[in-house]
Amino acid sequence: MSQPQKSWKRKLHEIIYEADTRAGKLFDVILLITIIASILLVMLESVKSIDEQYHAFLNISEWIITILFTIEYIIRIVTVKKPIRYICSFYGIIDLLSTVPKYISLFFGGIHALAALRALRLLRVFRILKLARYLGASRNLVNALKASRAKIGVFLFAVVIIAIILGTIMYLVEGEENGFSNIPRSVYWCIVTLTTVGFGDIAPQTPLGQFIAAIVMVLGYGIIAVPTGIVSAEYTSQSNKNPEKEGNSEPFVHLNSQSCPNCTAEHHKDKAKFCYRCGENL
Amino acid sequence: MSQPQKSWKRKLHEIIYEADTRAGKLFDVILLITIIASILLVMLESVKSIDEQYHAFLNISEWIITILFTIEYIIRIVTVKKPIRYICSFYGIIDLLSTVPKYISLFFGGIHALAALRALRLLRVFRILKLARYLGASRNLVNALKASRAKIGVFLFAVVIIAIILGTIMYLVEGEENGFSNIPRSVYWCIVTLTTVGFGDIAPQTPLGQFIAAIVMVLGYGIIAVPTGIVSAEYTSQSNKNPEKEGNSEPFVHLNSQSCPNCTAEHHKDKAKFCYRCGENL
């Protein structure tokens, strides 16, 4: 490939994959708006009364967005050095799934499930934001959640076992005539109650059932203290270890939005000249 | 303007805008009672059975309060040195909106929406209380909330994205026949469930839907730990930095209730002789 062409590719790569240049930032803002618009379209299309009235408008808008996303997808493949790696990456698949459903609808008509699949486009938002600034702000939070993972796992396991056992008891006590028609349904009710959601679509009718339900509620009310306590304590200890300077862009917090044109690796240091993963010139 | 008149204006300004003199305190107490009475009037008026029976009484009371508020509004404009600044300030607009709806009803009849607009009068409560004593008591809390702002922002953003994606899945699983008639409605259901509110106006009917709902609930139950943990940890660290002396009125906690007659700036130091913002004599 000739040098000028490479430089042309480089420029496009910078615009699409990075957010350090003015053009890159503009591209990200436009993409963000397009994604949100496309999500709104998917939502509105699912509302019958709106779909009937504005079907043509929604359809055309959807085609425009699909074509825009397709062009973006192609440019992403062209400008990256290892396209296969991009295509198989998480965001590569999401990018593909953002465009495909509309094309399939050409041949098979608007399949219900496929149309809604487009809502996955929302996941693309994470890429744009790159969330660098906020990730910095919430690094301690993420660390705290990681440190609490095992404990919260044990906790959720205990909740599920409690729900199955109490659900079975409620099935025996209330029985089919009061809506507890089988054990899975009773377990569902028990989770609804333990988590203090309380839909009320199923509710105990017998005095004994209401008594057990009261115990379940108080139990759920007490159990909620456990994950909260864990996260609070872990977060406090994380904050003590890494006191953050809020609202300050220290180098070690600052995550560069550059992305390697070769391997799409991100989070390079500000003055990095070579990709830390593949050694490519940045 | 002559000196005596200025002094007369000054006195009124002190009574209305400040709470350090006996007259100023009395004025604030009366205003507080009037505001609460006016809110009760708006509430009672909206109850049909009460409105029918006591319409005349409610109407007259409302007129008395409106006129009182109008007089207060005019005095506030007259006694302040820069009336335009006051009129355009947040409280200036609230003060105006507290009086206007009733006058409009004279010409156009009782417009439903306008009548309820009067409930905004409640916002005036914040001005009177000046909340100095309590602000002192909750300064650490406010600092903790400010420090957690960015993190809680990321958290709420994540909640909304989870709600949209899970809502779309529930729409596909449950479908219109079970009340999940479109995606916005499903997302609404998902937020109702994630936040553990659980109205029960929409509830999953299929076993698969109930299974996903159970996951949503446990997720919501776990997610609630995150903001709590953040606030707890930030508040603890704030308390360690600024240990508060509860129930003690140290100078640095004490917020003077004086307000500059020129620019309406507040929170002057106790012995301040000039406004810290515009240099006006206090």
Added chain:
Amino acid sequence: MSQPQKSWKRKLHEIIYEADTRAGKLFDVILLITIIASILLVMLESVKSIDEQYHAFLNISEWIITILFTIEYIIRIVTVKKPIRYICSFYGIIDLLSTVPKYISLFFGGIHALAALRALRLLRVFRILKLARYLGASRNLVNALKASRAKIGVFLFAVVIIAIILGTIMYLVEGEENGFSNIPRSVYWCIVTLTTVGFGDIAPQTPLGQFIAAIVMVLGYGIIAVPTGIVSAEYTSQSNKNPEKEGNSEPFVHLNSQSCPNCTAEHHKDKAKFCYRCGENL
């Protein structure tokens, strides 16, 4: 009064008011059982099907308990040195209210409201337990709650104002046809939603209403973090100040259950020979 009689009064006083002697403990246990039995009676009496079947039994039991409580009340008056002070104290009034309703029913028939008044007997439980051991265990908790009082006050005030303003907005948006028939009812709905209770007896039907409701829920979900954070932080700081030895009865935790026969003051030191309030010999 002669010495032997005084000693007889003293003994009764020790049995009834204190829990240090064997007889005093026995009395407290019997009283506890009687109170719980009387509460169960009040509850069962309110269940129609049970009341119809066992009316005679419930009535006789109720009379026995009432007479027992009356005797206890009279002895309490006789054995205490300043009966007026006892009669006018909080527990004196509760003790009286535990007996009076049944006597009134003799003359006026079973008045509904009076019968249920007997549930107030439950408050007597607090006296018996004297909760000394547990109060020791939860002293830090009580201190933490006291320290958080002002902050939680500000917080609840803010919740009520948010509920009134959002309730009014919902009233305008949803209107009477969707159950938001007046502002008080809308405010009630708003509190139900903010606190994540979510009965579902009133639920928004319009898309805009559901959108605002979603905001209210997320707000309520976030707000719950605040009191929790306050209590956590205060409790942590209390625990750091007064590290408790759990399950250990150190003198400074131990609250003597003796009560002054003259002025009914409690919480005397273990070896105290005179009442700290009135100087009476203990």
Added chain:
Amino acid sequence: MSQPQKSWKRKLHEIIYEADTRAGKLFDVILLITIIASILLVMLESVKSIDEQYHAFLNISEWIITILFTIEYIIRIVTVKKPIRYICSFYGIIDLLSTVPKYISLFFGGIHALAALRALRLLRVFRILKLARYLGASRNLVNALKASRAKIGVFLFAVVIIAIILGTIMYLVEGEENGFSNIPRSVYWCIVTLTTVGFGDIAPQTPLGQFIAAIVMVLGYGIIAVPTGIVSAEYTSQSNKNPEKEGNSEPFVHLNSQSCPNCTAEHHKDKAKFCYRCGENL
């Protein structure tokens, strides 16, 4: 008993009771799958439509599992040295209850309650997992919960008393015509509301009732802060005392899965040669 036979018993004991050898681990995995399968069977059997269609399959699977559990139960009795102690232990009873109901159904037909009793098999899961790794991870959590026990007890006691008193008041205010048909039912409603579950099967209709309900909700919303605060604070102090090395298998965290063949005591040290409880050779 001859040496070879004892060695044969020893081997079986190692496989069934321990998880250190390869065979022991395999046995545990198979047992775990069998238990989960058996729970799924119990659940599916309770769903009428499934039971009708696949009755034969479910019945045969259930018999296979029951026989497997019976064989396991017998081996457990044979290989342990003090069978009586095992039979009377908690897990011994659970193991027996996992097999008995199916046999009884042979003679008396499928008794509803007995069938569901099989759900107790779930409790067996705890034994297999031995949860050693996770228990290590959550040791501080368990300590924190133990330290908070007394305080949470006082707290729950207070919640129940509040629920009874407020429930009685609601019964008086709302009365039978609005679903508050008796005091126990009102107390049930009060617990549903205090814990923010909010089924909505019973909901106040009168304005006064809704006002009291609003107070109950805000109260419940505030009360939830208390257990959370306790657990957070205790957990923080536990973490300060015993800083855990997450994801690290230090000797003092590592709980050996061996179990004494004589007395079934567990948690032996890694290099222990004799049971710490009965002195048996390990």
